Amino acid sequence: MSVVAIVGAGNLGGAVAQGLVASGAVALPDLRGVTRTPEGAERLRARPGLAGLTVTSDAAAAVAGADVVMLGVKPYALIDVLRALGPHLAPGVTLVSLAAGVGLVDLVAAAPSDSSVVRLMTNTPVQVRAAVSLVAAAPGADDAAVARVVALSDALGSTHVIDESLFDVATALAGSGPAYVFLLAELLRDAAVGLGLDADEALAMTRGMIDGAARLLHASSDDPAALRRAVTSPGGMTAAAVGTFEDAGLRATVAAALAAAVARAAELADPPT
Ligand SMILES: NC(=O)c1ccc[n+]([C@@H]2O[C@H](COP(=O)([O-])OP(=O)(O)OC[C@H]3O[C@@H](n4cnc5c(N)ncnc54)[C@H](OP(=O)(O)O)[C@@H]3O)[C@@H](O)[C@H]2O)c1
Structure with missing residues (x-):
């Protein structure tokens, strides 16, 4: 089973964490949450099933050894957060951006060259594990890494793997x-x-x-x-x-x-x- 770190586990990242644990796709000890503030950590641990979750504001520590790192910070902060994480990421890590509006080209440019980069857009019914989620993988992303992201996404509802050129339209339909x-x-x-x-x-x-x-x-x-x-x-x-x-x-x-x-x-x- 993969070790998954969610950097930016707020409204969306927290709902994803909750769904991954509730579905059994990720065991609680294999999940790590990162928030900026103690209040954010408290809100995360207050979610059903997440009382025992490891939550930290130290993103570098949280991503060390994680196979999958999900990025749930706001889009404008994402690239800076990703760059800062770079030296701490495990070799061959799968990086999953949950953000709208940040394209694969920019994500890949900020990510370590041996990582697999994937965008995953889910929607708020993720809270009841009835999400419709969209997946677009960067060219060169490892097939097994993409399959693992799809499997995690399927645990939250249903998944559509699409070309990134259609990501904004699909987000306007399914995400919003x-x-x-x-x-x-x-x-x-x-x-x-x-x-x-x-x-x-x-x-x-x-x-x-x-x-x-x-x-x-x-x-x-x-x-x-x-x-x-x-x-x-x-x-x-x-x-x-x-x-x-x-x-x-x-x-x-x-x-x-x-x-x-x-x-x-x-x-x-x-x-x-
Ligand atoms: N909300 C939705 O319905 C929805 C749907 C689809 C996609 N999205 C996407 O989800 C992303 C986040 O939206 P949101 O509504 O979930 O925002 P949010 O609730 O503000 O969550 C952001 C999280 O990031 C943490 N954070 C902020 N700066 C950080 C840093 N430098 N390092 C680590 N963690 C940091 C925050 O911690 P604190 O809580 O401690 O401040 C919070 O946990 C956006 O990119 C958006 O495009 C949202």
């Missing part, structure tokens, strides 16, 4: 996507409350409806458009609602939203102003 679904849930709940439903009941119905629709989408071989048509009788209630979405330009808005997310990826490696 849960936020779009949560936004829709929020808007539907609020609209139903506006029309008279009790708030708690409206939220319970919204949760159940999205869960059921997601399961049907998953279980059915039909295209989403066919599933939509199946609940949209001509002249009926659903048709009135869907027509309102279409008239308001929802299709163009969704296309513009994904394009905005892709455009933003290019700016993420810049420090915050």
